[in-house]
Amino acid sequence: MKVVCAWCQRAGRFVVLREKEPQNDEISHGICDEHVLVVMNEARRSEAHVSAPARGSVIPQPVA
Numbered sequence: 662m663k664v665v666c667a668w669c670q671r672a673g674r675f676v677v678l679r680e681k682e683p684q685n686d687e688i689s690h691g692i693c694d695e696h697v698l699v700v701m702n703e704a705r706r707s708e709a710h711v712s713a714p715a716r717g718s719v720i721p722q723p724v725a
């Protein structure tokens with residue numbers, strides 16, 4: 662099973678973060694270091710806007 666960055670995949674890139682058992686071509690989704698920073702920055706920015714809806718601590722997932 663390959664763990665790919667869902668954000669990179671959405672951007673048209675296929676970034677394998679790591680592989681895990683079982684060894685096959687199935688895909689699991691994770692997030693790369695680059696996009697962790699992007700998501701954290703977006704969360705911080707939305708907190709600064711009082712009118713923005715609160716998203717809590719849930720990490721947003723791209724729509725498949």
Ligand SMILES: [Zn+2]
Nearest residue numbers: 666669693696
């Ligand atoms: Zn990524």
